[in-house]
Each structure stands twice: as structure tokens, then as C-alpha cells.
Amino acid sequence: MDYALYIVAIASICAVIAIATDLTTGLTGMVSLAQASIFGVGAYATALCLTSGGVLYSLALPFAAFSGMVVSFVIGMLAVKARGDRAVVGTIAIQMMVLSIITNWESFTGGPFGIRGIDPLRIWRLRFDTPFKFAVASVLAALGTLWLAQRVARSPFGRVLRAVRDDEKFALSIGKDPAHVKLIVALTSGGVIGLAGGLFATTAGFIDPTSFTLSESILVLSMVIFGGLGSTWGPAIGACVLIAVPEVLRFVGMPAPMIGNIRQILYGLVLIVILMFRPRGLWGKYSLEQGR
Helix, strand or coil: CHHHHHHHHHHHHHHHHHHHHHHHHHHCCCCCCCHHHHHHHHHHHHHHHHHHHCCCHHHHHHHHHHHHHHHHHHHHHHHHHCCHHHHHHHHHHHHHHHHHHHHHCHHHHCHHHCECCCCCEEECCEEECCHHHHHHHHHHHHHHHHHHHHHHHHCHHHHHHHHHHHCHHHHHHCCCCHHHHHHHHHHHHHHHHHHHHHHHHHHHCCECHHHCCHHHHHHHHHHHHHHCCCCCHHHHHHHHHHHHHHHHHCCCCCCHHHHHHHHHHHHHHHHHHHHHHCCCCCCCCCCHHHHC
């Protein structure tokens, strides 16, 4: 039961990241493969504050959001200066740089050994220190992110985002600066993903670089594409499905060492099928090519 609750918590955290990614990729058309770096920076910021900085939770989680926004600002500037494939390659470079820093700066981040003994989430006198409470906090975070994304998508600003995604020249002609819009969305998305990283660190109690690799960024983008670009529920459902699939393999007699490899194969097959037969994903409103 505790393990099932932990999976619910992880799936909900991934849903937060996928929904926030859809704000930039689905609504605004900025394709990025650096989500895991933002997530990782938020997680490490929280972990460092709680294990060595002596900072209260009231400052640790906001610092996680701020740290995610810093990385997202760089990604947003890249999206303003570059287009298409060049921008995607640039985000991969950011991802690799952040991963290299957290892996090799052992005196600060613990290097490949990571950081242990991270305190559980605490809000005022409420302490989230059981699997059930972890799951509740994560589900509430996912629902809050979903509500925020829906509000943005249905607002006048959401229409501006779609205008920038579909035709930047048109957006400029009606007095909207695409560069300014992209930076706002990047900062918003980065803050949310940074908070998700902080929530993950306090839920797991241990973090290391293996949770924040390029493969994880690809997995996040897969969740968004599978669920559907430009929707709000789609990425959340995509995250839950792609996290749940590998766990099902544990109950069909699949040897543990094979599960990771089978998972990667399944992810690849799912993406191929979706891109070939349903480019808009299960609930998407447009395909990836339309946003580039």
C-alpha cells in the first residue's frame, strides 16, 4: 500500500511538470529538452537549504521556485534568440551543463552520491511525513497546477500565447511582443517545475543526478506529446499513464533489471505510434510541427 501511494505521489509530481511544460511547448510553441535540469535545480536548492543551509521551509520552497526560474530565464532567452532545431539543441546543451555541474561539484551537491536525509515537507505545523500525506500533497499540487494552467489557457493572455505560437508576426502586428511573452511563460513554467523539484526532494528524502538526466527531459516531453499538446488534462493524464506502465510490469513477473530497458522500449513505441497515427496526441489541439 505504501509503495502504491509513493507511485501516486511521483505520478502527480510528473503531472505538475508535464502541465507546466505544456504552457511553454503546447500553448506557446517553445520546444525544450531541459525540463529535468529545471526540476533538478529546484530539488537541489530545496535539499541544500534543508540539510546544510539551516533555512526554514518557508524559504526553501520559494528558493526552489526561484532557482527554477533562473534556469528557465536562460531557456526563454534562447527561445527568443534562436528558432526551431537550433533552440532545441540549445536546451539540450543547458540540460547537459546543469547535469555536469550537479554531478561533478561534489563539495556542494554531493556529486554522484547525491544528498541524503532530506526532511519531509512541512507547512506551518502540518508535517507531510507519511506515504499517504506525500500522496495528498502531490495530488493537491497537481490539481493546483491544472487549475492554474486552465485559467491561463482560457484568459486573454492565453489567446496571446496561442497567437505567438501560431504566427509571431501576427502577434507583433497587434501590439504583443513575442519575446516578452516567451520570457513570462518561461519564468512561470520554470517556477512551477522548480517547486515540483522541491516537492520531489522532500518526498523521496534522497536525490542524486540520475533523476535529472536528458532521458528524464525526453520522458517529460513524451508525456506532453502522448497526452496532447495545447490541452491541460492531456499532459497530466499522459504523465500518469507513462509512470504507471512500468509499475504494471512489476506485477507480471518481469525481472527487475529488465524493467528499465523495457520501459524505454515501451516509451519509444508509444511515441512512434502516436506520432504516426495521432500527431495531436490523445487530447491535443495541435501537433508539434504546428508549433515550430
